[in-house]
Amino acid sequence: MDVLFLLYVVSATFAGLSEGAGVLPADSLNAAVGRTVTFTTTLTPQENQFVAWTFDFNNIITTNTTSETTAPQYEGRITLDRFTGSLQLRNVSLTDSGEYRVSIISPGGGFYTGQTRLDVYVPVSNVRVTANSSDLIEFNSSVSLSCSSSGSSLSFLWLNSSSEVTASDRVQLTDGGAILTIISVTRYDQGPFRCRVFNPVSNVTSEPVNLSISFGPDNTNLKPSPSQEYYVKGSNISLSCSAVSRPAAQFQWFLNGDLLTARGPELRLMNIQMNQSGNYSCQAFNNITMRTQTSQPYVVSVLERISGASVKSSTNQPVDGNSVNLTCEAAGSVFTRQWMKDGSDLILTDNMMLYNEGRVLSFQPLKKKDSGEYSCKISNPVSSDEAKYVMVVNYGPENVKITGETLIYLQETLKLTCSAESTPSASYTWMWNKTEIISYSAELTKVITELSESGNYTCQAMNNVTRRTLSAVHELTVKAERPPSCSAGCIAGIVIACLVVVGAAAGGGYYIYKNKKMTKKSNRDTDTRTGGGGQNNAGFSGSQELNYADIRFFQNSNGGAVQLGPQSNPSEYAQVQVNSGSPAVSSLPTYEVHMQRMQIPAAQSGTQTYSQVRRN
Structure with a gap:
């Protein structure tokens, strides 16, 4: 039976039967030296199967229903699962690498084969990195790092910190990647560098190595x-x-x-x-x-902080028309100078000029309108200071004038006043007919005693600073005595004459007015009353009216308004009588009666002539 099985297996193997092919995985198996490998089939477990395993056509183990045969070199190293045909190989060595085949005959006559490859490797160990130099200078030095290790079928991978190092213009990998060479190192090549060595069954990474660059x-x-x-x-x-x-x-x-x-x-x-x-x-x-x-x-x-700011004038007494310089100075680091006048930014006019970086304000020439308070603010980015100077422009005298009488009489007091525009105030000298000095004040007062004191009175104004003078001439006429004035009787006669004339005119006009008025009234009263009743006018019958005209002329010598007031002199009256009927025997009212009926304003003082008309 064993012989027949072996012959069947051999014949099936060489015949290349395909039934049951592929009962082992197609991929090869990897194992480390000394480890255990299991060749697992894909068959469903069955009893009483015939199984045969070979390694490079050398028998490993064969089994039948009653016995099994194991090659001597595998004694104690293998275990066969007779139900599935799977084989376990223990304590593998490098010599166990190769092709493994299995043939299986099921009790029902099925025939199955399979093959796979086993590669045995020595695990990686003792990985170490060494550098040919550790003190390097950037851009000047190159370095080689060598990776050494134990194991079989080794591969190498270099890491700089956690990044993989690959070949480039500056980086070279030689000796299968075991040597890393860096040309013209930079500060970024300091590491740490590690070498990772691996094969299909293991991998080991070296300790880090740092380069001193x-x-x-x-x-x-x-x-x-x-x-x-x-x-x-x-x-x-x-x-x-x-x-x-x-x-x-x-x-x-x-x-x-x-x-x-x-x-x-x-x-x-x-x-x-x-x-x-x-x-x-x-x-x-x-x-x-x-x-x-x-x-x-x-x-x-x-x-340096600005301090001690000052504004100084080139002269103590500036004079209108002269040239004057104001100089702004200060201790410290001067950056800017800002000029102001009377609290506002200085606006340069045609007679002003700034030079020497604003240090000097020049007036050419000085004018009297240039008077005022000048300030200079000196500043730098860390401080400032300000100085002020009150400019008083001395000028004049100008517009010299004399006020006073031009006609005077003997024994009267002459008073002449001289004035001039000047800074400082002018001093005055009075001369008579340009020769005799008669006074040194602005006011000349003297009693005129001689007709010969007529003539030209000259006032000379002088400015003690500008040293300028200007004169005015006043012509005076002296007469012996004043002409006689009109007496009281003269004035009364003139007034009476005027009153008579004005009264006559006023009375005539009033008579015409009343006559027209009474005529209209008589016509209205004819049907309403009987008899010729009239008004009682101090003894006059009803058909008579008596009017008094108090006539005064008001004339103000200066052309102004004239106000009436109580009079001290009696008034002259013009009697105007209007008869609207037959005259009756009567008498005029007395003056006292008339005065009781009215209040008569008195004549005003002064040379006034006026006219006043009253109707009673």
Whole structure:
């Protein structure tokens, strides 16, 4: 039976029967030396199967229903599952690598075969990375890293930190990837570098290796504290310098290109003075790469506070028409000067000019309208100060005038007043007929005693600052006595005559007016009353009316309005009588009766003539 089975298997193998082919997985199996491998079939378990396994056509094990035969070299290393035909191989070695085949005959006569490959590997171990140099200079040095390990069928993978290293212009992988060469290293090639070695059954990563790469200095930067455009004299400043460098850079300082004695990353400027203004820079130096780099300059501008501002005039007594300069000065760092007049920005006119960077305000020439308060504000970015100057322009005298009488009589007092526009106030000298000095004040007062004092009175005004003079002439006539004036009787006669004339005119007009009025009234009353009743007018019958005209002329010598007031002189009356009927015997009212009926304003003082008409 065993012989027949073997013959059947061999014949089936060489005949290439396809029935039942593929009972083993198509993929090969990998195993590490000393490990266990199981060749698992895909058959459903059955009893009483005939199974035969071979390795490179050498028998491993054969079985039948009653016995099994195992090759000596596999004794104790294999186990066969007779129900499925699967084979377990233990403690594999490199010599176990090869082709494995199985043939199975089922009790029902089915015939199955299968084949697969087993590859046995030595596991990876002892992975180590070494560098041919560890002290490198950026851009100047190259380095080779070698990866050594134990195992079989090894592959290599390099890692820089966590990133895979691949070949490039600067990176070379040789000896199957076991050697990594970096040409012209950079600071980014410092690592850590690791070598990962692997085969189908294991992988091991080396310990990290770091490269010491010197680089820099780069990004040299100067930082001030505090940072500002201008610094006040006497303040403190700290300048800090930094750079990207390995090893750490050394620093030295420069002012306007000149090397300072200070060393180190910080420069302290205490109680800074004006002569310390300038361009500061720091230079970083790497004593391994032997390279240097200088920072961008930082400008330190030291300013002195503005103090002691003043405005001074080129003359103590400015005179209209002369040239005058106002000079604005101050201690400290002057940036700007701003001129103002009377609290407002100064507007230059045609006689003004600013020069010397606004330091001098020049008047050419000075005018009297230039008087006022001038201020100059001096400033810089850290301070300011202001000074004021009151400009009093001395001018004149101008517009000299004399006021007073031009006609005077003997024994009367002459009073003449002289005035002039002048700063300061002018002094005055009076002369008579241009020769005799008679007074030194603005007012000339004297009693005229001689007719010969007629003539030209001259007032000379003088400004003691401008040293200018100007005169005015006043002509005076002296007469012996005033002409006689009209007496009281003369005036009364004139008034009476005027009253008579005006009264007559007024009476005539009034008579005509009343006559027309009474005629109309008589016609209206004819049918309503009997008899010729009339009014009682102090003894006059009803058909008679008596009117008094108090006539006065008002004439004001200056043409102004005239007001009436109580009179002290009796009035002259013009009697106007209007008869509307036959005259009756009667008498005129007395003056006292008339005065009781009216209040008569008195004549006003002064030379006034007036007319007053009243109807009673």
